[in-house]
Amino acid sequence: MIQVSKKHLAGALQQAARIAGTSSKRDVAETALLLTVEPHGLTITAHRDVHLRQRVPATAQLGMDGTRAVVPAALTAQLVMNCAAAELELAFEKDLVRIISGGSSVTVNTVNEHADHFDRHTGASGGATVALPAADLAAAINGTVYAASSAAFQAVFRGQLITGNADGLRIVASDGYRVAVADLPAPTPAPINAIIHATHTRELARMIAGAGNVTLQVSSTHATVRTEDQQLTLSMPLMHGDYPDYQRVMPETTSTIRLPAAQLRESLARVAIMADKNANNRCALTTENGRVTIAADGDYGRGQDTLQLDDWTGEPPHTIYVNSRFMLEALATMTGQLTLALAGTTRPFVLTSDAPGLRGVLVTLRP
Amino acid sequence: MIQVSKKHLAGALQQAARIAGTSSKRDVAETALLLTVEPHGLTITAHRDVHLRQRVPATAQLGMDGTRAVVPAALTAQLVMNCAAAELELAFEKDLVRIISGGSSVTVNTVNEHADHFDRHTGASGGATVALPAADLAAAINGTVYAASSAAFQAVFRGQLITGNADGLRIVASDGYRVAVADLPAPTPAPINAIIHATHTRELARMIAGAGNVTLQVSSTHATVRTEDQQLTLSMPLMHGDYPDYQRVMPETTSTIRLPAAQLRESLARVAIMADKNANNRCALTTENGRVTIAADGDYGRGQDTLQLDDWTGEPPHTIYVNSRFMLEALATMTGQLTLALAGTTRPFVLTSDAPGLRGVLVTLRP
Numbered sequence: 001m002i003q004v005s006k007k008h009l010a011g012a013l014q015q016a017a018r019i020a021g022t023s024s025k026r027d028v029a030e031t032a033l034l035l036t037v038e039p040h041g042l043t044i045t046a047h048r049d050v051h052l053r054q055r056v057p058a059t060a061q062l063g064m065d066g067t068r069a070v071v072p073a074a075l076t077a078q079l080v081m082n083c084a085a086a087e088l089e090l091a092f093e094k095d096l097v098r099i100i101s102g103g104s105s106v107t108v109n110t111v112n113e114h115a116d117h118f119d120r121h122t123g124a125s126g127g128a129t130v131a132l133p134a135a136d137l138a139a140a141i142n143g144t145v146y147a148a149s150s151a152a153f154q155a156v157f158r159g160q161l162i163t164g165n166a167d168g169l170r171i172v173a174s175d176g177y178r179v180a181v182a183d184l185p186a187p188t189p190a191p192i193n194a195i196i197h198a199t200h201t202r203e204l205a206r207m208i209a210g211a212g213n214v215t216l217q218v219s220s221t222h223a224t225v226r227t228e229d230q231q232l233t234l235s236m237p238l239m240h241g242d243y244p245d246y247q248r249v250m251p252e253t254t255s256t257i258r259l260p261a262a263q264l265r266e267s268l269a270r271v272a273i274m275a276d277k278n279a280n281n282r283c284a285l286t287t288e289n290g291r292v293t294i295a296a297d298g299d300y301g302r303g304q305d306t307l308q309l310d311d312w313t314g315e316p317p318h319t320i321y322v323n324s325r326f327m328l329e330a331l332a333t334m335t336g337q338l339t340l341a342l343a344g345t346t347r348p349f350v351l352t353s354d355a356p357g358l359r360g361v362l363v364t365l366r367p
Numbered sequence: 368m369i370q371v372s373k374k375h376l377a378g379a380l381q382q383a384a385r386i387a388g389t390s391s392k393r394d395v396a397e398t399a400l401l402l403t404v405e406p407h408g409l410t411i412t413a414h415r416d417v418h419l420r421q422r423v424p425a426t427a428q429l430g431m432d433g434t435r436a437v438v439p440a441a442l443t444a445q446l447v448m449n450c451a452a453a454e455l456e457l458a459f460e461k462d463l464v465r466i467i468s469g470g471s472s473v474t475v476n477t478v479n480e481h482a483d484h485f486d487r488h489t490g491a492s493g494g495a496t497v498a499l500p501a502a503d504l505a506a507a508i509n510g511t512v513y514a515a516s517s518a519a520f521q522a523v524f525r526g527q528l529i530t531g532n533a534d535g536l537r538i539v540a541s542d543g544y545r546v547a548v549a550d551l552p553a554p555t556p557a558p559i560n561a562i563i564h565a566t567h568t569r570e571l572a573r574m575i576a577g578a579g580n581v582t583l584q585v586s587s588t589h590a591t592v593r594t595e596d597q598q599l600t601l602s603m604p605l606m607h608g609d610y611p612d613y614q615r616v617m618p619e620t621t622s623t624i625r626l627p628a629a630q631l632r633e634s635l636a637r638v639a640i641m642a643d644k645n646a647n648n649r650c651a652l653t654t655e656n657g658r659v660t661i662a663a664d665g666d667y668g669r670g671q672d673t674l675q676l677d678d679w680t681g682e683p684p685h686t687i688y689v690n691s692r693f694m695l696e697a698l699a700t701m702t703g704q705l706t707l708a709l710a711g712t713t714r715p716f717v718l719t720s721d722a723p724g725l726r727g728v729l730v731t732l733r734p
Contacts, residue, residue, distance in 0.1 A: 075640070075667050082637045096668060104637055104672035270449045270471055273442070300442050301463060305471035 001091045002037060004058040006083050006101065012044050012054045013077035015207055019046040020073035029114035033076065035090075035097070037067040042090075046073065050200055051121040051235040067092050069110045070118075079106050124235040127219035128190040130164060134211035134227065140171045140182035141205040143333040143358045148198035149175035154244070159195040161243040162216075162223065164188030169216075172246055173198065178326050179246045180333070183357040192218045195239040204234055250361060251348045253341035255314030257287055259307055261338035261353050264294075265331040267305040271296045272324035274303035282365055283324040287316040296324065310337065317345040321365040330360035368458045369404060371425040373450050373468065379411050379421045380444035382574055386413040387440035396481035400443065402457075402464070404434040409457075413440065417567055418488040418602040419574075434459050436477045437485075446473050491602040494586035495557040497531060501578035501594065507538045507549035508572040510700040510725045515565035516542035521611070526562040528610040529583075529590065531555030536583075539613055540565065545693050546613045547700070550724040559585045562606040571601055617728060618715045620708035622681030624654055626674055628705035628720050631661075632698040634672040638663045639691035641670035649732055650691040654683040663691065677704065684712040688732035697727035 016033050024030040034045040041058035045051075069092050076097075080088065084102035091098040096107045141160070149157040154176070161172040169184040169192070204225055208214055213228040224235040268283065275281040275296035283296040287309070295304045320342065331338070336354030343349065345367055351360040383400050391397040401412040408425035412418075436459050443464075447455065451469035458465040463474045508527070516524040521543070528539040536551040536559070571592055575581055580595040591602040635650065642648040642663040650663040657679070662671045687709065698705070703721030710716065712734055718727040 072667055078640055079637075079670075082640060084633065084637065103674075104634065104670070106637070106641060106668065106670040108668040109666075266451065267471065270446075270451065270473070273445055273449060274473060299476075300439055301473065301475040303446075303471070303473040307470075 001089050002042060002058045002060040002064065003087060003089050004042060004056060006080060006086050006088050008056045009088070010077065010080045012056045013080055016044050016046040016052055016054060017073040017077040018203065019048055019050055019052045021048065022074045027117065029117035031073055032070050032111055032114055033073045034115060034118040035069045035071060037064045039065060045118045047118045047121055049237060051124070053233040055231045068112070068115055069097050070112050070114050071097055071108050071110055076108055079108065121235065123219055123221035124217070124224040125219060127217055128164065128188050128192050129215050129217040130169060130186050130188045131213055131215045132169070132184060132186040134208040134214045136184055137214060137216070138205040138209055140184050140357065141201045143355060144171050144173045144180035144182045145198050145202055146329040146332070147175060147178045147180035148173040156195050156239060156241040156243050159197050159239045160201045162192060162194045162196060162218070164192030174246050177363050178330065179249060179361040180330065181359045194218045194223050195241065195243055196223055196236050197239055200236040204236065207232060207234060249348060251343040251350065253343045253350060255316040256312060256339050256341045257292065257309050257316050258311040258337055258339050259292065259309050261331060261334040261336060263307055264338060265328065267294050267307055268324055268328055268331065271303035271305050272328065274298045274301055275324050280365055281324040282321055284319050284321050286319045288318065316342055319367070320345050320349065321367060322362060323365060326362055330362060333358055333360065368456050369409060369425045369427040369431065370454060370456050371409060371423060373447060373453050373455050375423045376455070377444065377447045379423045380447055383411050383413040383419055383421060384440040384444040385570065386415055386417055386419045388415065389441045394484065396484035398440055399437050399478055399481055400440045401482060401485040402436045402438060404431045406432060412485045414485045414488055416604060418491070420600040422598045435479070435482055436464050437479050437481050438464055438475050438477055443475055446475065488602065490586055490588035491584070491591040492586060494584055495531065495555050495559050496582050496584040497536060497553050497555045498580055498582045499536070499551060499553040501575040501581045503551055504581060504583070505572040505576050507551050507724065508568045510722060511538050511540045511547035511549045512565050512569055513696040513699070514542060514545045514547035515540040523562050523606060523608045523610050526564045526606045527568045529559060529561045529563060529585070531559030541613050544730050545697065546616060546728040547697070548726045561585045561590055562608065562610055563590050563603050564606055567603040571603065574599060574601060616715060618710040618717065620710045620717060622683040623679060623706050623708045624659065624676050624683050625678040625704055625706050626659065626676050628698060628701040628703060630674055631705060632695065634661050634674055635691055635695055635698065638670035638672050639695065641665040641668055642691050647732055648691040649688055651686050651688050653686045655685065683709055686734070687712050687716065688734060689729060690732060693729055697729060700725055700727065
């Protein structure tokens with residue numbers, strides 16, 4: 001018997017169940033979790049395309065160290081979520097795990113014949129390791145992942161490029177029409193160059209939200225993130241292939257305009273309702289007399305809004321046309337004062353703001 | 368030009384847009400709304416299978432009374448929702464309506480050639496009329512509609528039966544396996560017997576939430592609900608066909624058990640996770656020694672919970688088997704102390720509680 005808090009166990013099981021999923025064509029063991037009683041409590045392991053290990057504080061009866069059970073992931077998470085009391089007990093019996101809470105008891109049949117599935121994980125050792133605050137890593141992922149493709153011709157565009165050297169760590173996403181870059185002041189002892197699927201980086205950002213410091217270790221096959229307190233280890237496979245040279249599309253800009261990021265975001269959101277979804281959500285940004293006018297024409301009418309600029313340099317192009325959906329996604333990561341750096345009406349432009357280290361690059365639509 | 372509050376207009380347009388929908392195979396006018404400037408403000412009309420008229424307080428410029436415009440429903444609702452300021456102005460121009468708010472302006476092309484679509488509504492006059500509190504009518508619908516079928520062999524099971532006489536008003540729903548009945552102390556001047564599609568009664572309950580008193584008028588073809596303040600009129604077509612004799616299945620019960628409704632609901636929700644979805648979500652309720660035990664066995668294990676009874680009468684059957692999903696839906700409408708009235712292990716049973724006027728009847732599964 002072990003005692004564990006419902007809140008801790010439910011949280012960890014829900015994360016693990018997201019990794020394990022509910023169905024598998026390859027191996028039903030993929031949708032299961034391994035529970036292991038250890039001196040510090042309970043370890044929950046999920047092993048699918050990513051490998052997750054989480055530790056939950058628990059009080060175990062004497063002699064239970066090393067006790068293991070394999071249980072269906074989604075069902076077990078749901079059962080614990082629905083427990084009546086704040087504390088619960090797990091009893092590891094023959095062929096079943098009993099969950100006891102308040103007056104109620106539920107038993108889950110185990111599938112311990114699949115235990116060796118969880119020992120198959122290899123490849124998380126070796127390679128460069130860098131330590132950084134979890135919040136910074138999560139912000140860098142969340143600030144760039146919007147630009148990754150969900151259905152790209154080039155598979156690597158579904159991933160995020162992570163590079164590291166003596167200057168720091170960089171996270172990149174692109175779908176060929178836009179690029180998002182996050183620079184982090186975390187120098188790596190050896191060069192890093194890895195591509196991780198955006199599904200996995202999103203999950204990582206979600207899991208480490210609220211953690212303190214983490215280490216990122218990149219081997220030849222996996223990127224592994226561990227929290228400082230050793231409660232969480234997430235190991236993600238690297239994607240094969242070469243990431244396109246995103247630096248090539250970075251424009252040499254010749255003018256800038258500045259205005260509050262939130263204002264542009266709100267105005268564009270309103271006007272974009274009118275934009276034609278079948279024509280790249282086309283909106284026009286016209287700079288004139290210290291103001292920018294945002295306009296869209298669609299089948300059902302026209303939207304228009306005008307904002308005062310804080311400042312400008314050079315000679316901003318009169319009108320550029322943008323994909324308003326892409327621009328709104330880039331603006332969602334920008335805070336405080338926004339700078340649009342421009343290179344004429346037909347070249348890409350760059351968005352930066354008070355959000356540290358984040359840059360967005362967007363193609364213009366043809367005039 | 369008329370002035371109107373964003374909150375009022377957005378709320379009314381969203382309701383109207385739900386009625387109008389976004390696509391129509393029959394007539395695009397169905398997805399449009401008629402806006403009419405009247406002395407009290409702005410009237411918004413949607414005319415599809417149901418006919419909705421809503422009045423929004425507005426200040427109109429002189430000479431605008433009777434001005435009409437037909438606009439796409441969903442788009443217009445979305446544009447108003449996204450307005451920047453709390454107040455907005457609508458200008459009725461040639462071929463377009465201009466929405467002005469804060470510094471921004473949006474124009475929506477009108478489709479005024481469809482204006483006569485909205486005059487086609489007839490059939491809402493004549494028949495018995497009864498007045499009652501909106502909250503009571505909404506509670507009676509919300510307390511029974513769960514039992515209506517979403518895909519029944521008999522079309523009338525997708526509707527709700529409304530009957531009225533000198534004793535009061537009654538609202539019924541059934542799918543043949545369960546019956547839900549709500550009795551309201553609202554006598555009708557002449558007999559009422561009407562079937563309204565559950566999609567429409569649900570929408571009605573949602574729309575009148577928060578209104579004061581309403582009148583319900585049932586003609587030979589429509590049921591029409593009007594709020595006392597004349598702000599809202601919803602006219603719903605009656606369904607054709609005869610409603611099955613639900614009274615025939617009401618059991619003569621011979622014993623009762625009582626316990627807190629919330630306790631049974633929570634226990635059953637926990638245990639039901641284990642119930643077999645392919646076997647009618649079968650759970651067993653066993654009454655013994657002043658306690659009831661809820662248990663379910665499924666492919667992945669077993670759930671069990673025991674509750675103390677407050678009270679019982681007669682000789683409650685030892686074990687009955689229920690569809691836990693159906694039972695949970697019935698329990699969701701029950702409050703305070705629950706009474707299960709039973710008629711043996713194979714006959715239907717009846718749920719009542721402190722929720723006034725509400726009854727649920729459920730078949731038992733075979734032992």
